[in-house]
Amino acid sequence: GKASNPVNLIIRPSDQRTADFIEENLSKRLSSEELISFALEGQQIFLLNLEIPQPVKVEGETKKPDLRIGFDRELMKELKEQGFEIVLSPGNTSGSNTQYINEYSDLVKQFEINYVVFDGMEISGFPDDIDLMQQVITENHLTVGIIETAVQLGYLNQVGIDELIYDSGYPINRVYSTRNDEYLKEVNERYYRWVRAVIDRGIRIIYLVPFQNEKLYHSVNLEDTLDTVARFHQTMEEKGFNTNQPLSKLSAEMPGKFHRLAVSLSLLIGSLLYLGYLFRPHRKTVLPLLALGFLGCLALNLFTNADFTKLYALAAAILYPALSSLLALYYWRDNHQYSIGKQLAVSLAIILGVNAIGMYTIVTSLADITYIMNVEYFRGVKVAFxxxxxxFVFNYLVVYKGKNGIKKFLEDFLRTSPNYFILGLSLIGLVGLYLYLARSGHTAGVSVSSLELRTREVLETIFMARPRFKEIIIGYPALFALVYLYHKYKNEAIVLVLGLGVMMGSISMVNSFSHVFTAVTVSAQRTLAGLLVGVILGIITIIAVWVGEKIYRQWQ
Structure with a gap:
């Protein structure tokens, strides 16, 4: 008889067809020393003389290792004839024979495959034969799907994929796996997550796993899955997406030194404008600063190998909201004589116009495939918020108190007993500031309420992309209230408190464009939707304030 090591795996096929399939495919993955074939009682037996990963327990279930024996071409042919598009999803093997990688090219040609999404935590060919996998991708012009992580930031760290996509010239597109929403039991919630993946995060490949609600029969889960897919396809088509066309290859060309120089020079000019409006320096001071800044930009971008694109994007995210607020403060201070309507129109023009320069600067700073595909991402969110x-606080003090009066203002402010009106505004401002910071960044510190979720769904149904809540709930209402109240009461504290709310919305506008994995057209439509909804809510805010004034006077 045959003796075998307990760690080895023995395969006993049920019929000759299965035996032929196993031998044909495993012989491309295992060497003759690793795959041993012999007859026993008239039946062919295979012994795998290599270390096989042991079964592991995940959430109480035993997950057996996938031996990755090979591809069933007859099944693939049948699926292709039924109209399915085949996506290559290979994994790595424990064997030392690399012939199986060459087989991928044959499969790609036979079944007209355009995409490859690796299965498991290692790519095919790792660690020593990644170049063979790269050759398959390059020669066949394949798009590599990188799987978004569960926290919607970056991509799944499949071992070897970084080297592969870099050496292949980034022929990539992003994949959303519906395994990330299996914890959701409501079908409607899963549907909206798919929609947001495409609209908000620029996902173009959905890896779909049938629903597995343990409380429902398998047939019901399958029916729910198919119904949700049909609804999702219909929504995407209604929003202008084509679900039947292959994905376009994105350019992997990286911005050069002169591109970065142009961005840095625009930031230099913007910074000098900001300082000029803030401190009113003499021309003799500005010209040397301009010359030094120009030489610095030349040195940083043309004569060093450092990449400052993230720094430029962060600078734009800070500079232009600050500049827009400074110009708005000057306007509010010096134009009491104009009507509320005109002041609102000019204020919106200042905020949107100046911030649009910031939006463009951020997009052009991060305009390469690594940011568009979320391989790299903007990391200065908290600072930028x-x-x-x-x-803004500094701008306010300079505009209303002057450079020399800041210290005196702070001393007087600390000694002054504020009235109930200002205390109330300050309390509202502090609550808004907390929610603003807690809900900012890639990971939120405050959970989203069910009311907000329902509101999001309504807005997503109406608009291509829902507007940001910081803009429509905080920014625009604060702007309308500020202009109305300051025009009426001439109290500078109103500008300070509500101006912070205006800044929150202004910052959010610019920050939307730092997510460059979202299409620029989508971010622009989101901003316009925010303007439309924000103006409506702003008018409602003025009406509510007016009614509140009436009630307050009657109460007194």
């Missing part, structure tokens, strides 16, 4: 608020 907080710094402009601090600069």
């Amino acid at each position: 907080l710094a402009p608020l601090l600069l």
Whole structure:
């Protein structure tokens, strides 16, 4: 008889057809020493003389290792004839024979395959034969799907994939796996997650796993899955997406030194404008600063190998909201004589116009495939949300108190007993500031209420992309209230408190464009939707304030 090591795996096929399939495919993955074939009682037996990963327990279930024996071409042919598009989903093997990688090219040609999404935590060919997998991708012009993580940031770290996509020139597109929403039991919630993946995060490949609600029969889960897919396809087509065309290959060309120089020079000019409006320096001071800044930009971008694109994007996310607020403060201070309507129109023009420069600067700073595909991502979100608020306070003090009166203002403010009106506004401002910071960034510190979720779904149904809540709930209402109240009461504290709310919305507008994995057209439509809804809510805010004034006077 044959003796075998307990760690080895023995395969006993049920019939000759299965035996032929196993031998044909495993012989491309295992060497003759690793795959041993012999007859026993008239039946062919295979012994795998290599270490096989042991079964592991996941959430109480035993997950057996996938031996990755090979591809059933007859099944693939049948699926192709039924109209399915085949996506290659290979994994790595424990064997030392690399002939199976060459087989991929044959499969790609036979079944007209355009995409490859690796299965498991290692790519085919890792660690020593990644170049063979790269050759398959390059020669067949395949698109590699990189799977988005469950936290919707970056991509799944499949071992070897970084080297593969870099050496292949980034022929990539992003994949959303519906396994990430299996914890959701409501079919409607899963549907909206798919929609947001495409609209908000630029996902173009959905890896679909049938629903597995343990409380429902398998047939019901399958029916729910198919119904949700049909609804999802219909929604995507209604929003202008084509679900039947192959994905276009994105350019992997990276911005050059002169591109980065142009961005840095625009930031230099913007910074000098900001300082000029803030401190009113003499021309003799500005010209040397301009010359030094120009030489610095030349040195940083043309004579060093450092990449400052993230720094430029962060600078734009801070500079332009701060500059827009400074110009708005000057306008509010010096134009009491104009009507509320005109002041609102000019304020919106200042905020949107100046911030549009910031939006464009961020997009052009991060305009390469690594950011578009979320391989790299903007990491200065918290700083970009907080710094402009601090600069707004400084802007306010300079505009209303002057450079020399800041210290005196702070001393007087600390000694003054504020009235109930200002205390109320301050309390509202502090609550808004907390929610603003807690809900900012890639990971939120405050959970989303069910009411907000329902509101999001309504807005997503109406618009291509729903507007940001910071804009429509905080920013625009604060702007309308500020202009109305300041025009009426001439109290500078109104500008300080409500101006912070205006800044929150302004910052959010610019920050939307730092998510460059979202199409620029989608971010632009989101901003316009925010303007439309924000104006409506702003008018409602003025009406509510007016009614509140009436009630307050009657109460007194």
